[in-house]
Amino acid sequence: MEVLVKEILAPGIVRLVVMAPAIAAKAQPGHFVVVRLHERAERIPLTIADFDRTQGTITLIIQKVGKSTALINQLQSGDSISDILGPLGTPYPIEKAGTIVGVAGGLGAAPLYPKVKALYEAGNKVIVVLGAQKKEMLILNSELQAVSHQFLVATDDGSFGHHGLVTDLLTQVVESEPVDEVIAIGPVPMMDACCRITGARNVKTVVSLNAVMVDGTGMCGGCRVTVGGQSKFCCVDGPSFDGLQVDFAELRQRQRYYTDLEKSAYQNFCKENEECRCHAK
Numbered sequence: 001m002e003v004l005v006k007e008i009l010a011p012g013i014v015r016l017v018v019m020a021p022a023i024a025a026k027a028q029p030g031h032f033v034v035v036r037l038h039e040r041a042e043r044i045p046l047t048i049a050d051f052d053r054t055q056g057t058i059t060l061i062i063q064k065v066g067k068s069t070a071l072i073n074q075l076q077s078g079d080s081i082s083d084i085l086g087p088l089g090t091p092y093p094i095e096k097a098g099t100i101v102g103v104a105g106g107l108g109a110a111p112l113y114p115k116v117k118a119l120y121e122a123g124n125k126v127i128v129v130l131g132a133q134k135k136e137m138l139i140l141n142s143e144l145q146a147v148s149h150q151f152l153v154a155t156d157d158g159s160f161g162h163h164g165l166v167t168d169l170l171t172q173v174v175e176s177e178p179v180d181e182v183i184a185i186g187p188v189p190m191m192d193a194c195c196r197i198t199g200a201r202n203v204k205t206v207v208s209l210n211a212v213m214v215d216g217t218g219m220c221g222g223c224r225v226t227v228g229g230q231s232k233f234c235c236v237d238g239p240s241f242d243g244l245q246v247d248f249a250e251l252r253q254r255q256r257y258y259t260d261l262e263k264s265a266y267q268n269f270c271k272e273n274e275e276c277r278c279h280a281k
């Protein structure tokens with residue numbers, strides 16, 4: 001499948017617009033795809049950050065965090081991806097719910113965008129809280145601002161917007177007005193912290209979980225999470241779940257299983273790759 005457009009959004013983060021008419025025709029907010037760069041490549045799940053049914057394209061946003069994502073980041077316009085499986089997962093229900101707060105940390109902006117865009121178009125009042133470590137790592141600012149009635153930004157180092165965490169801004173919002181639903185997407189500790197804030201006020205909160213995935217179709221069990229005391233598979237039951245019911249402690253533990261393997265694969269890749277300028281070299 002051909003890469004039509006490549007754009008660098010931030011250091012280590014790229015946006016690819018890929019020709020995939022069959023997927024674009026069925027894509028809905030909340031869906032994801034499993035990408036395999038070539039026949040022997042690792043299968044990696046990526047959210048569908050946007051889609052255009054008329055053009056037959058889907059948009060993928062990728063952050064370089066390991067060997068496979070580093071290889072995908074090197075793709076250029078005109079290159080192709082061997083296969084893309086999807087759309088996968090359960091779509092996010094788009095309804096008129098009232099006031100909705102979307103909170104995104106880092107790359108969480110990618111899965112948040114199609115949801116808040118659809119919720120905005122459905123007539124909801126949308127407040128977006130976007131956060132990153134520093135100004136240059138903020139992504140989709142203008143896109144998210146265009147589909148929100150209020151747009152708030154936080155950076156860890158204070159280089160843009162509020163100097164602090166997205167959870168500071170979320171607390172201010174839920175204390176200042178009635179909120180019907182919060183969507184929190186980002187690193188697991190961030191989503192956990194958001195759910196503690198909203199859970200204390202009994203505000204419905206949906207999170208999008210980035211559990212380790214292999215097949216993406218419910219067969220391998222790799223993406224198992226516990227929600228409300230029951231085992232669920234992120235790939236078929238999610239990736240969106242009731243955040244107030246998620247066992248975040250277990251999720252953090254499962255995400256650490258492959259950390260050492262991922263790190264050594266990335267370090268080996270960096271040593272072998274002349275163009276790599278990352279810290280692992």
Ligand code: FES
Pocket residue numbers: 212213214215216217218219220221222223224233234235236
């Ligand atoms: S990725 Fe295999 S069961 Fe979900």
